[in-house]
Amino acid sequence: MPGVDSQQxxxxxxxxxxxxxxxxxxxxxxxxxxQAKVQMATALRDLGVDVIEAGFAAASPGDAxxxxxxxxxxxxxxxxxxxxxxxxDIRTAYGALQSAPKRRLxxxxxxxxxxxxxxxxxxxxxxxDTAVRAVTFAxxxxxxxxxxxxxxxxxxPEFLGDIMEAVADxxxxxxxxxxxxxxxxxxxxxxxxxxxxxxxxPHHPGIVISAHCHNDLGMAVANTxxxxxxxxxxxxxxxxxxxxxxxxxxxEEVVMALRTRADLYGVHTGVDxxxxxxxxxxxxxxxxxxxxxxxxxxxxxxxxxxxxxxxHGMIADARTYEIMRPEDVGFSGTRLVLGKHSxxxxxVQRAEALGYRLSGNELGEVFARFKTRADxxxxxxxxxxxxxxxxTNAED
Ligand code: KIV
Ligand code: ZN
Numbered sequence: 001m002p003g004v005d006s007q008q009x010x011x012x013x014x015x016x017x018x019x020x021x022x023x024x025x026x027x028x029x030x031x032x033x034x035q036a037k038v039q040m041a042t043a044l045r046d047l048g049v050d051v052i053e054a055g056f057a058a059a060s061p062g063d064a065x066x067x068x069x070x071x072x073x074x075x076x077x078x079x080x081x082x083x084x085x086x087x088x089d090i091r092t093a094y095g096a097l098q099s100a101p102k103r104r105l106x107x108x109x110x111x112x113x114x115x116x117x118x119x120x121x122x123x124x125x126x127x128x129d130t131a132v133r134a135v136t137f138a139x140x141x142x143x144x145x146x147x148x149x150x151x152x153x154x155x156x157p158e159f160l161g162d163i164m165e166a167v168a169d170x171x172x173x174x175x176x177x178x179x180x181x182x183x184x185x186x187x188x189x190x191x192x193x194x195x196x197x198x199x200x201x202p203h204h205p206g207i208v209i210s211a212h213c214h215n216d217l218g219m220a221v222a223n224t225x226x227x228x229x230x231x232x233x234x235x236x237x238x239x240x241x242x243x244x245x246x247x248x249x250x251x252e253e254v255v256m257a258l259r260t261r262a263d264l265y266g267v268h269t270g271v272d273x274x275x276x277x278x279x280x281x282x283x284x285x286x287x288x289x290x291x292x293x294x295x296x297x298x299x300x301x302x303x304x305x306x307x308x309x310x311x312h313g314m315i316a317d318a319r320t321y322e323i324m325r326p327e328d329v330g331f332s333g334t335r336l337v338l339g340k341h342s343x344x345x346x347x348v349q350r351a352e353a354l355g356y357r358l359s360g361n362e363l364g365e366v367f368a369r370f371k372t373r374a375d376x377x378x379x380x381x382x383x384x385x386x387x388x389x390x391x392t393n394a395e396d
Contacts, residue, residue: 012267014258015050015208015234016251020283021070022053022082023212023248024168024238026099029289034066036286041074043279044239046352048270049077049251051104051234056082057096058089064096071100076145080104085134106176107134111163112151124156128163132170139171146174148212153179153192156390160192160201168200174234175200179223180217182246189213197231210234213249215241218247225257228265239283240291240298252297252329260324277330297329299316304335308343311336315345338385340374347385354382356389365392 021037024030032040038331041052055063059082071079079100085107097103109120109131116122118183122130131147138145147167152160164175177196177352179189189211197209211227211234213220241250255271262268280298284291293301303326305311313320314334326334338347344367351358352365358366369388374380380388 011233014228014269015210015254016048016269016271017080017210017234017236018049018238018251019236019248020044020238020242020251021051021066021210022055023236023244024242025055026359027244027247028168030242030287032066032286034062034069037066037070038073040071040286042241043275043282045074045076046113046272047275047279048272050270051078051080051238053080053082053106055096058083058092064092067093067096068099071097071103075101078102078104079343080106080146082106082108083138085109085130087134087137090134090138091140096133102144103142104140104146104174105142106148107131107138107172108148108176109134110151111160112154113156114154117150123345124159125313128159128166130155130389131163132166135167135170135172140278144174146176146210147170147172148178151180152177153184153189154181157192157195161196164196164200165203168204168207173206174210176210176212176234176236177227177232178212178236179214179220180212182214182220184213184219184223185219186222189223190226190230193227193230193232193254200296201231208234210236211249212236212393214244215246215248218246220247221253221257224249224254225265228258228267228312233267240280240289240295242287242289243281250296252280256297256324256329273328274330297324302326302329303331303333304337306337306339307341311346312343313350321355338370338374338380339378340371342370342374342380350382350385351389354386354389362392365395 025032044052056066057064057067067081079097081096083089083093083105093105111127116127135145135147149163200207209232211224211232213223235254237251237254238248239251241247255269257266258267277298291299293299305314310321350356366389
């Protein structure tokens with residue numbers, strides 16, 4: 001079974017840490033019942049994610065119940081709860097994760113100057129001390145502890161390095177460097193990851209450095225890829241990119257980018273990509289939040305073509321306008337949509353699939369009627385095309 005352990009053996013294996021049920025669910029419009037979370041966690045397990053962050057157990061009794069149910073009812077991945085850096089939260093998470101054979105505690109504490117002053121009213125030294133004490137205590141209950149420096153990207157680089165090294169010394173085995181407010185850029189975040197890797201890895205071989213990028217400037221996926229190129233071996237992601245504000249890095253996008261551009265990144269995940277569309281649709285239906293048509297990978301238009309020139313190319317060779325195979329993400333195939341932009345090639349092909357061979361005058365007549373009708377109603381589906389062919393033949 002793919003899992004976190006296999007990463008220790010294969011340095012090119014990227015751990016997929018899914019936070020759909022925690023960071024995703026905490027955004028407005030995406031809340032889920034415990035039952036819905038169990039359903040979603042089952043789909044995520046089948047998809048092959050390595051770690052499922054099931055919730056934030058200390059946030060509410062409902063969240064604790066969801067973590068308990070997901071961890072108890074779904075088998076396979078590592079289950080995780082978020083926790084603030086205090087003993088009470090850590091114990092609550094421990095209680096909720098009791099029935100999970102593989103469990104992780106995810107401690108977070110803000111490190112940036114703005115968060116230290118406005119949120120925590122703590123000095124940098126206090127933050128470091130609190131983080132180390134929390135990780136040390138957590139290790140008395142958990143073998144697997146992740147530490148997140150909230151707002152890491154806006155933290156002084158030297159202090160970020162100090163705190164990462166200190167929590168690693170205290171026993172954290174995953175160091176997460178979140179771009180909490182989606183502020184970074186690919187070049188900047190790449191340099192931050194490279195610096196943390198240089199600083200921590202020599203004393204902690206095998207430690208996992210993790211990326212958690214928000215999408216406020218639309219760069220969550222690009223930033224996550226840059227983090228991977230600079231040593232991250234865990235990506236924190238959510239299905240359909242749901243999450244706080246503009247969301248988290250979309251699982252389906254980063255996984256397919258790593259796969260499609262393995263020539264650049266040279267890494268792989270354990271995700272069964274043929275289940276991406278079904279998992280995306282399940283989340284949509286559980287949260288009643290449709291995915292936009294042009295959403296990368298899983299949107300209705302991701303493998304659909306209407307323009308005549310594109311359809312002509314696709315009929316000749318799908319690689320002209322598709323860089324992935326639709327079947328590889330779970331679509332049944334390419335969709336050549338017939339509309340006012342379509343050309344004769346696509347109409348001939350669709351008519352043939354429906355049992356009609358069009359050529360010569362008949363094709364010219366069908367094509368003319370088709371364009372008029374497409375201007376009126378937009379998309380021409382099979383039944384509409386059959387009506388057009390029927391009307392043309394009736395007049396002959
Ligand atoms: O965005 C963030 O910083 C988080 C942490 C709690 C990991 O979600
Ligand atoms: Zn987040």
